Amino acid sequence: MNLPNRYRCLQTIETPTGPNTQLVSLPLSELTSGEVLIRVHYSSLNYKDGLATQAHRGVIKSLPHTPGIDAAGVILECNSSRFTVGQEVIVTGYELGQSHWGGWSEYIRVPIDWIVPLPAPLTLRQSMVLGTAGFTAAQCVLALQRAGLSSEHGPIVVSGASGGVGCWAVSMLSHLGFQVTAATGKKEANDLLLACGATRVIDRQELVESSRRPMLSARWAGAVDTVGGQILNTILRSTKYGGCVAACGLTAGSDLNMTVFPFILRGVQLAGVASADCPYAHRLEIWQTISSTLLTSLPADMVTEVALEQLLDRVADILAGKISGRVVVRVA
Incomplete structure (x- = not known):
């Protein structure tokens, strides 16, 4: 050649x-x-x-x-x-x-x-519409499933929902039958997120609770958090008993200042998701899962x-x- x-x-x-x-x-x-x-x-x-x-x-x-x-x-x-x-x-x-x-x-x-x-039936273009963002979203969805969550457990909240990881998480979770609440700071994205499959869209400020209460009213069966900071703090404090939060971002902050009460009183799991160094065999499995079970479109x-x-x-x-x-x- x-x-x-x-x-x-x-x-x-x-x-x-x-x-x-x-x-x-x-x-x-x-x-x-x-x-x-x-x-x-x-x-x-x-x-x-x-x-x-x-x-x-x-x-x-x-x-x-x-x-x-x-x-x-x-x-x-x-x-x-x-x-x-x-x-x-x-x-x-x-x-x-x-x-x-x-x-x-x-x-x-x-x-x-x-x-x-x-992996079939993906095209090269579809694989890049997904890219690292879609791959990371799939990792988050699989983390929630490994924690035992299913559509019967209640709503899943996705923070940073209008971003690349967030919109794919909304779409994939909806595709699996979950009730998805999409949180965003962009009002202009509301209709798009509903089209992605969100059950409802909320302003991200609803996920900013700065009180010192160690736990808040239980709202979420689980979450995909793409932003970190105080939003992740609030989500963890308002997750139901036995829930799981998959965390993969830090655009809202890298600090997490909170007590252990959500973990030891409600059994909440915090699942860290890192895509860059995902082991090769696991990476192959995730792409196969995306192309078969999680394949949807934006x-x-x-x-x-x-x-x-x-x-x-x-x-x-x-x-x-x-x-x-x-x-x-x-x-x-």
Whole structure:
């Protein structure tokens, strides 16, 4: 196969005025190392990607850097019998878009152990509408199920419901028959969340209870919390006996100041969800579960598709919390 000498990518570089991200053309030989060369067809935009464009040291370690924690495409080169040239694959998590150049690129080289075969009936585009956000939402839903929760136990609340993880959690839980209360700070997203399957939508301020009471009235059978901080605190204090809260985010704060009473008096479980370093075998199982049991779709108005060269126009929006749903990046 004849490969091009150069490829296009969005790259963040250091300038005298700070980090700057721009569309560039680079020699193919400059790709970061890996056993497998992939022609990227789709990527996505995540909050972590926005932070990478700001050279946030909690996300990336050095510049220049290509963001993009998600990628889906076709294998062009592989030195192992585990995969074949021409096979459609997904790469999410691990160090992609962090210490390793990411998916906002026409080509990527990655370690073979990062690659997941695209499970039928997903298309490459669908896999990136899901991306890390949908994968994380699925982890949260599965955590609630492992805790024994079913649709008969009562309502599940999802915080940050208009974000990528949140809207997928609403959609997947609704698909499984749960009553879902979606909490958001964006009134303009209310109708979209109802279309995702939410039973009702509440303002996120209903989940901010700053009193010192160790427990609150029991409202929720469980929760998917994507924001952390005081909202997670309030949810835990208002979860019913035997409930479970899956926590995966910190945009509302990383501190959790509360007593142990919800845990020792109501038996509430707090399940931490981390997607980036999910073990490979478990990652394969989750993608298979998504494609079979949890496969649903978002309302069309919650999915925006942009070309690689148009993506920078949306980065400031995700950092400012102005995006509802998912942004899919068309690369090929």
